[in-house]
Structure formats: structure tokens, C-alpha cells
Amino acid sequence: MPRKPPTSGRSRTPDRRDERARDERPGGSARKPGAKPGAKPGARSGAKPGAKPGAKPGAKPGAAPVTKPVAKTAALFDVEVACLPGLVEVLQAEVRARLGEGGALDAAPPQRRGPVGREDALALRVTEHGRAALHELRTAVAVERVRRFAVPRPKALLGDAVLRDLLGEIQAVVAAAAAARAPFTALRLEAAGRESPVMRRLAAALAAGVGLPEDPEDGDLRVRVRPDDGGWAVLVRTTRRPLSARGWRVCDRPGGLNASLAAAVPWLARPARGVQALNAFAGSGTLAIELALADPGARVDGVDLDADAVACAERNASAAGVEGRVRFAVGDATSLGAADGSVRLLLADPPWGDAVGAHADNRELYPAFLAEAARVVAPGGRLALVTHEVALVHELLEGSAGAAWRTVHERRVWHGGHHPLLLVVERLPASGGEGRRRSGGGREPRSGRVLT
Numbered sequence: 001m002p003r004k005p006p007t008s009g010r011s012r013t014p015d016r017r018d019e020r021a022r023d024e025r026p027g028g029s030a031r032k033p034g035a036k037p038g039a040k041p042g043a044r045s046g047a048k049p050g051a052k053p054g055a056k057p058g059a060k061p062g063a064a065p066v067t068k069p070v071a072k073t074a075a076l077f078d079v080e081v082a083c084l085p086g087l088v089e090v091l092q093a094e095v096r097a098r099l100g101e102g103g104a105l106d107a108a109p110p111q112r113r114g115p116v117g118r119e120d121a122l123a124l125r126v127t128e129h130g131r132a133a134l135h136e137l138r139t140a141v142a143v144e145r146v147r148r149f150a151v152p153r154p155k156a157l158l159g160d161a162v163l164r165d166l167l168g169e170i171q172a173v174v175a176a177a178a179a180a181r182a183p184f185t186a187l188r189l190e191a192a193g194r195e196s197p198v199m200r201r202l203a204a205a206l207a208a209g210v211g212l213p214e215d216p217e218d219g220d221l222r223v224r225v226r227p228d229d230g231g232w233a234v235l236v237r238t239t240r241r242p243l244s245a246r247g248w249r250v251c252d253r254p255g256g257l258n259a260s261l262a263a264a265v266p267w268l269a270r271p272a273r274g275v276q277a278l279n280a281f282a283g284s285g286t287l288a289i290e291l292a293l294a295d296p297g298a299r300v301d302g303v304d305l306d307a308d309a310v311a312c313a314e315r316n317a318s319a320a321g322v323e324g325r326v327r328f329a330v331g332d333a334t335s336l337g338a339a340d341g342s343v344r345l346l347l348a349d350p351p352w353g354d355a356v357g358a359h360a361d362n363r364e365l366y367p368a369f370l371a372e373a374a375r376v377v378a379p380g381g382r383l384a385l386v387t388h389e390v391a392l393v394h395e396l397l398e399g400s401a402g403a404a405w406r407t408v409h410e411r412r413v414w415h416g417g418h419h420p421l422l423l424v425v426e427r428l429p430a431s432g433g434e435g436r437r438r439s440g441g442g443r444e445p446r447s448g449r450v451l452t
């Protein structure tokens, strides 16, 4: 019988924690200012990208570009598109692929927002057409409409003209959601000092103005107020839930990945279209399902030691409509059963040693898995790994396990209180039989259904 891996009750599943973590990041309400109120938001903030050189995401999985050219007279809207910190370059690549430079985007390139090195949003100017397309972004966490007001204090947001302007903006979001049959139910104001009398009055005025109750904790119409380069910006999230909270997730597991992070993996690993991939440590199936959704030709076999995880992943795949291309089975990631050198893309989110598994066990599990990965991945094929065992993975790859791999991409991402590593390595041609080693650390493979 496959051994059930140890778990605790903690989850890394996408939810308001990731969303809140973004708003609560150090300096969250005092970001590096971008464009001046009323100024063209495409102006550069001067924020430096945090990713390593050569780490440019290039593939365009599943992105159908919006090709409509921007008419000179087309109305343009200021928006911010948020992502997990660490993924802004991937988001930027996806925005370009979907909206096209000079297509449904204004000519100015998206401007990164957030603390340097932890940018978590792109400020864009888009047409109405492009704005609708933003909801299709898979590496985004939220889309917000932005209004900037050149007023010195938030109290001025309560002035007649400004409030009317603001309510018009929020009402447009409310009407669009109602038309899409996903109506908002209550308004929530987020701001530094949101308990202050001014913010309380503003929240009450906005809620009354759009005809919704106010719910400071759980309101799904999220309105944020923040200082903005000498003035104030008001940002209205356009969807009831974060975009990363996928409709397909009907089943959850401890350690479930944020789907927007899983969606970034194909952008970084760049598999060929129609890839046949393997997903070790599949859990609730996030990596496998997001790959299948990004590439309608992709097929993925996922394995997990835990039969409950397999059942959960199958339910999610079915809800995502990819069950014909994504299969899950009970199996041991250290004994995958695939033929030597047969896999073009291996996706893996092994236990991080806290929500799932234990650090001590990982010292055996990781080397054994890396040895198995080196055996099954074809020369030139890739392993994409998401893990919080950062030191362990570096130690292993700097040791003998590293001889099998060339690092293609490496970045750290902020994810629900963790700071995991997203690593893509490419299999080097085997030399002297090193790729055929059975296991590292003397670990015996566990039983489980073998994939063919």
C-alpha cells in the first residue's frame, strides 16, 4: 500500500490571504509613486526589475492576442493588474501576448508597481476591449480600475464633484459584474486608517451611492484608497474574487498551490505545444490542470502517493473540463515508472516540509526524486520545480545531482507567507550512466501504480 504522507491542516491555497498579503506587504500603502495624478500612467516609475538577468519569460501559452488596433479616439482606462510578488515579468509577458503592444494597450509599456524587487502589479492604460481581455489573464491575481485624484487629503474624496466621479467609476464596475451575472453583494473599503472618521464616512457614502451594504471584512466589492504621488488613488477590484481563485477548484488540499503561480510555470519552462508532461507530487492537480488549460493540446499524467489527493485532483480536472487530457494515479515520485529519457516536461511541487511533509524526510525524498527525474527526463527535456526547500535544492544541485542539469530559469516568489523557489532545469545528455542512477540517499522507492 502506498504510504500516506504526513500532512498538517495548513493550506497554501489561493484565497484572500494572498490578496491581503499583497496589500499588507511592507510599505504596501506607501509604494513608490508612479505617474502623477492625471498624468499618463505609462510613464516609468524607475522601479528596477527584481528578476535575474536572462530570466525573461518568452513562451506564450494559451494567450490569444487581442489584435484590435487602438483607434485614435478610443477611450483609455487606467488599470492595475496585480500578481504574486516575483511574477511581474511573467505577468508582463502574458499581458503583451494577450493584449499586444500597441494593440488594446496604450503604446506606453506597462509600468511596474510595488516595492523594488517585489513588484506585484502592472499599471496599464487600455481600451475597453483590452480591459475586458484582462480578466482572461492566468498569471494575474486581480484587475483594478484606478482613479487618481490630485487632492491633498482623503477628506477631499468626500467633496461633491470627486465623489460623483468616484461613484460613476464604481457603478460601472458594479453594472459590468451584474451584466456578467456575478453581482457584488457588499462593499469593503481598504485603506491605511480605514477606521478613521473620514474613511468610515467615505465607505458609507460609497456603499450608499452604489446601493450595497457595507461589509468591512468580507465585502466582495473591494475598494482601496492609497496615497499616490502627492494625491490619492482609488482602486476598484473588478471581480468578486481574486482571479487566482479558479472556478475549477472544487476540491482543496493542504499545500495547494496558488493557481496564478502554477500558471506561470509554462511561461518559464516553455514546453513545445502539445507537450506530453508528467506531474510528480500532483496534490490537488494545480500544476497539471493549469498546463492543460494553457495549452489545449497538452496532456499530463499526474501522480501522488495519497489516494485522497488523486481523487481530489480528478474532481478538479473534471471541473476544469480537462479530464480527457489530464489523468491522475496513485504513484511514488521516486519511482515514476516512465521509460528512461522519455519525458519532455516534468512538473513537481514536492512537500515543502511544513504544510505537507517534514524537513527531515525531505533530505531523503528530494535526492531520490532528483535522481528519478534525471532518469526519466529526456536530454533537452525540462524539470520545473516549485519548492520552499530552497537551501536543500541548491545544496543538491551544487553536488553530484547537479551534473545532470543546466539551470534555465530561477526565481523566488512570495506565496501565502512563503517565499518559494521556482526553478526550471534542463536535462543534459547523460555521461557515464549518471542519468541511470536509481536513487539518492539510499531511499527505497515506494509502491504505487506505475505509469506507462
Ligand SMILES: C[S@@+](CC[C@H](N)C(=O)[O-])C[C@H]1O[C@@H](n2cnc3c(N)ncnc32)[C@H](O)[C@@H]1O
Binding pocket: 005, 253, 254, 255, 256, 257, 258, 280, 281, 282, 283, 284, 285, 286, 287, 303, 304, 305, 306, 309, 331, 332, 333, 334, 349, 350, 351, 352, 356, 357, 365, 446
Ligand atoms: C506540496 S503538495 C502538492 C500540492 C499541489 N501542487 C497542489 O496544488 O495541490 C505535495 C504532494 O506530494 C505528495 N507526496 C509526498 N510524497 C510523495 C511521493 N514520494 N510520491 C508522490 N507524491 C508524494 C503529497 O501527498 C502531497 O499531495
